[in-house]
Amino acid sequence: MVNELCLNLSGVSFSYPCAQKGETKRSLLSNINLKVSCGEIISVCGKNGSGKSTLLNLVAGFSVPTSGKIVHLESRGDIFAAMVFQELGLLEWKNAYENVALGLLSKKVTDKEKEEIVLKNLVLLGVLDDKDKLPKELSGGLKQRVAIARALAANPKVLLLDEPFSALDWNVKEKLIKDLRKILKSRNISAIFVTHNPDDALLFSDKVFALTNGELVMVSSNTINDKTSAFVESEAFAKERLKVMRSII
Amino acid sequence: MVEKHLLKWMGAVFAAILFISIWATFAMLFNSFIFPGPLEVFESLITLIFTGEIFPHILATLNRAIIGFLLGLILGSTLGYLTGMNKYIDAVLKPIIELLRPIPPIAWIPLAILWFGIGDASAFFIIFLASFFPVFTSVYFGVTSLPIVCERVSKNYSLTFSQKFVHIVFPFSVPYLINGCKTAIGWAWMCVIAAEIIASSQGLGYFIEINRFSLNTSSVISAMLIIGVIGLILQKVIQVIETKLTSWRSVSHGE
Numbered sequence: 330m331v332n333e334l335c336l337n338l339s340g341v342s343f344s345y346p347c348a349q350k351g352e353t354k355r356s357l358l359s360n361i362n363l364k365v366s367c368g369e370i371i372s373v374c375g376k377n378g379s380g381k382s383t384l385l386n387l388v389a390g391f392s393v394p395t396s397g398k399i400v401h402l403e404s405r406g407d408i409f410a411a412m413v414f415q416e417l418g419l420l421e422w423k424n425a426y427e428n429v430a431l432g433l434l435s436k437k438v439t440d441k442e443k444e445e446i447v448l449k450n451l452v453l454l455g456v457l458d459d460k461d462k463l464p465k466e467l468s469g470g471l472k473q474r475v476a477i478a479r480a481l482a483a484n485p486k487v488l489l490l491d492e493p494f495s496a497l498d499w500n501v502k503e504k505l506i507k508d509l510r511k512i513l514k515s516r517n518i519s520a521i522f523v524t525h526n527p528d529d530a531l532l533f534s535d536k537v538f539a540l541t542n543g544e545l546v547m548v549s550s551n552t553i554n555d556k557t558s559a560f561v562e563s564e565a566f567a568k569e570r571l572k573v574m575r576s577i578i
Numbered sequence: 579m580v581e582k583h584l585l586k587w588m589g590a591v592f593a594a595i596l597f598i599s600i601w602a603t604f605a606m607l608f609n610s611f612i613f614p615g616p617l618e619v620f621e622s623l624i625t626l627i628f629t630g631e632i633f634p635h636i637l638a639t640l641n642r643a644i645i646g647f648l649l650g651l652i653l654g655s656t657l658g659y660l661t662g663m664n665k666y667i668d669a670v671l672k673p674i675i676e677l678l679r680p681i682p683p684i685a686w687i688p689l690a691i692l693w694f695g696i697g698d699a700s701a702f703f704i705i706f707l708a709s710f711f712p713v714f715t716s717v718y719f720g721v722t723s724l725p726i727v728c729e730r731v732s733k734n735y736s737l738t739f740s741q742k743f744v745h746i747v748f749p750f751s752v753p754y755l756i757n758g759c760k761t762a763i764g765w766a767w768m769c770v771i772a773a774e775i776i777a778s779s780q781g782l783g784y785f786i787e788i789n790r791f792s793l794n795t796s797s798v799i800s801a802m803l804i805i806g807v808i809g810l811i812l813q814k815v816i817q818v819i820e821t822k823l824t825s826w827r828s829v830s831h832g833e
Contacts, residue, residue, distance in 0.1 A: 391730055412734050418727040422749040422826040431745060435736040463826055483735060 334402050335486055335519050336365040336388065341397035342543075343383055357383050359543040361397070365487065368517040370510065372530035374548075374573055375540035381523035384540065385412065385489045388521060401486070408435070411480035412489040417472055419464040425451065425475045426460040432483035450478040453512055470501040477509060481518070488513065490522040494529055506533045527573035531566060537573055548573050614796040622796035623803065632785070636804065639770055639781040642698060643812075646705025647766040653706075654713030654762070655755060661714075662721025663739075663747065675714060683708040683769045691777050701773040701781075708769040712761035720754025721747055753827065756820040763816060767809045 341361040357380040365371060375381045386392045387399060389412050401409045411432065419428050429447045438446065451457045454474040464472055473493050480488055494502045510533055513520055524530050530537045530549075537549040549569045598616050605615035614622075626632040657675075661668045683704050690700040724747060732742040774783025782801050789797040821828075 389730075389734060391733065408734070408736060410734075412730070414727050414730065416725075416727045418725075418731040420728070420731070420746065420749070423745075431731070432735055434741050434745065435738070465826075 333367050334364055335367040335369075336363075337398075337400045337402060338363040338388070339398050339400070341387060341394045341399060343380070343387060343392065344395045357543055358387075358394075358540075358545075361545045363538070363545060365519050365521065367486070367519055368514060369536070370513060370520045370522065370534045371536045371538060372522045372524060372534035373538045373540050373545065374524060374527055374530050376525060379540045380543060381525075381540055382415070382491050384545075385491050385521060385523055388487070389489055408432075408483045408485050410487040410489050411483045411485035412491065413473075413476050413480050413493045415491045415493065415495065417464075417476040417493065419472060419476055419479075421464055424461050424463050425456055425467065425471075425478075428464070428475055429479045429482050432479045432481075436483070446482050446484075447478075450482045451475075453481070454478040455508070469496050470505065473497065473505060477505075481512065481516075486519065488518055488520040490520060492524050495524070495526070502529065503532065509533070527570045530573060531569050537569075539573065611793050611795055614799060618796045619799045619803070622794075623800040626797065626800055632782075632801070632804065635780060635782050635785040635801075636808070638778075639774060639783065639805075640808070642701045642774070642781065643705055643763075643766050643770040646702045646770065647709045647763055649702065649706045650709025650762055650766070651713050651759065654710040654758070655717050658714045658717025658758075659721060659743070659747070659751075662718045663743070672718075675711075679711045679715065683765065684772050687773060687776050690773075696777045696779065698778075700777045701770060704769050704773040705766045708765040709762035712765060713755070713758040716754045716758025716761070717751060720751035723754070724750055752823050753820075756816065756823065759819075760813060760816050763812050764809070767805070767812060771805060 338361050341358060341363075342356065343358040344356045361384065363371075373381050373384060383392065387394055389410050420431065423431065426447055429450055430443060433443050433446060448457065448460075451460055454477055456471055456474045456478060459467060459471055459475075464475070467475065476493065477488075494505060497505065506529060512518075520534075522530065522533055527537070535550065536547055538545050539548045601616050605613050605618075607613075610618060657671060661671050661675075686704055686707055687700070690703045694700040694703060728746050728750065732746050737745065770781070771783040771786070774781035775787045776783075778784045782805055786798050786801050789795075789801070
């Protein structure tokens, strides 16, 4: 299935502004070109400080590129890209339901529609039973699910994931990654997932890119839609993992 | 839990007995006009309460303290939020407020008398100043401490200024606001007495001053005890409000 283009980054560069007069700018991203189709899930792997989060911040509009263009080619709602932050950003004074409803505040929906959307996303992420709990009362895995439900409730065209699974143990993470992949594919939502973990990247995405020395290079592409446990244990997976690891060292 | 409460009460009773014993010992060393003993003060306190003589003064002082505090709270928090949330207002207002903040509220009393005369208006002005700065500073600090991720959540979901304020900034800053209120009410209560001693014709400060002139030291100390108890009650009231408004901070952690 050939999907239409949803996001296009062409020649995007980003440098940190000078802290002091006379100091040279520190270039973090240089000439990034990336095309993301609708419903496509891509991962960006890289070491700490390689610019992965900066790339997401540029797509989300939190920062402005030094040069180049970021074009959002389709926007079906008010929000083009919803971000799941590494720190999650759940509001401690709101329960899970209210946190998810925050994603709908700027949308023109009735209270009944809002309730339906929030409950649907809580069900999808398996956190309906915890809807009245405050973030402090939730485990790490449940918090991640609430944060993802909030982003999905906003019905974005692109979901941006900034290492949201890094604090989870493998069993919880594997299930969450598989569940989320299924949801994104069924709703035709694109995703950009940044991580330093090649296993997470290969399990979650259709294409894996490596970000090294400010440049983005595709290192792995696979067409396997159903990423079963057999795939994770296969030789092909091990080979791809090695490829990704080599590219980010 | 019961043991903890028992220990707290026993500690308080012991402290009270120790305090009264030291007081009684010192009182024996001086003339009762200069340093009356606990029994004399207690008698004076009972008389003041049963004759009702003290109540108009308590009401006048409370009235001034609460109105002045509320004025300081309203203006201090409003400007604190505006300054913390808007860089242009911050650039203009912050230097002015930083310049005025270190001036003790009591230093304004001569000017207050000059501008408003002896009476309620001067006291309101002094108490307003005493409350304004702690509230402003706490709120400003709270708003500017908002984590960057909360700012980004607000931006990511395209929240309007009012939505951001209602759902993110205000709830986050409530603990800071309450802290500011605790300091402000303490200052307001201290300053109202000082203002009344100098520039008033009714109130606990005025009551202390006229009884000092007539060498009625027992009444002076009785009024001081009443001031202490009311100050404690005001702090407790703010603590109760704090518990209600920030209950989310005390929930237990998940696994």
